[in-house]
Amino acid sequence: MKPMEIEGAWIDTPRIHVDDRGGLHEWFREGEFHAATGRGLRLSQANFSVSRRGTLRGIHFADVPPGQGKYVKCVRGAVLDVVVDIRVGSPGFGRWELVRLDDEEHRGVFVSEGLGHGLLALTDDATVIYLCSEGYNPTREHGVHPLDPALGIAWPDGVEPFLSPKDTAAPTLAEARDRGLLPSYEECVTFYASGPGIG
Secondary structure, three states: OEEOOOOOEEEEOOOOEEEOOEEEOOOOOHHHHHHHHOOOOOOOEEEEEEEOOOEEEEEEEEOOOOOOOEEEEEEEOEEEEEEEOOOEOOOOOOOEEEEEEEOOOOOEEEEOOOOEEEEEEOOOOEEEEEEEOOOOOOOOEEEOOOOOOOOOOOOOOOOOOEOOHHHHOOOOHHHHHHOOOOOEHHHHHHHHHHOOOOO
């Protein structure tokens, strides 16, 4: 696992073992995860999503504490995964990073609590699995509009985005900040160090 440019996000590119039977790779190993991140991942929920080409999910985040850390992997097709630093007071506030996740390289992304996360399906039947540190709780879940011009995420040309009504109605990053919806960087760093929700 290697850190991404956004503090609190890591990408894992596994070694794939291929022979005439097919292929095998280890997509999550606790020891390697802990060595890279300095943390464990407590599994509270696992999600499975299937999306048609153009489906744009996110940018989603949860109140910290406890937030919701996510380890994300695409097991069929391809998606463009995005991590956004939405932590108020962070040196990287407003920065985003895109990573292609697909069923060929089998990379995974870990997104720490307090970061925004989203994805764009590049293929039909794009299938993504998530390991989550906390279960879904609608009272503490929020979003930022993924097409916010001020955020300026460089979604690819030629893929018409399809958003849910909830994501379509999501506030811009500035509106979410003005409403006090965004987590603070200081609270996130304290939470990461304290260990709640982390094994």
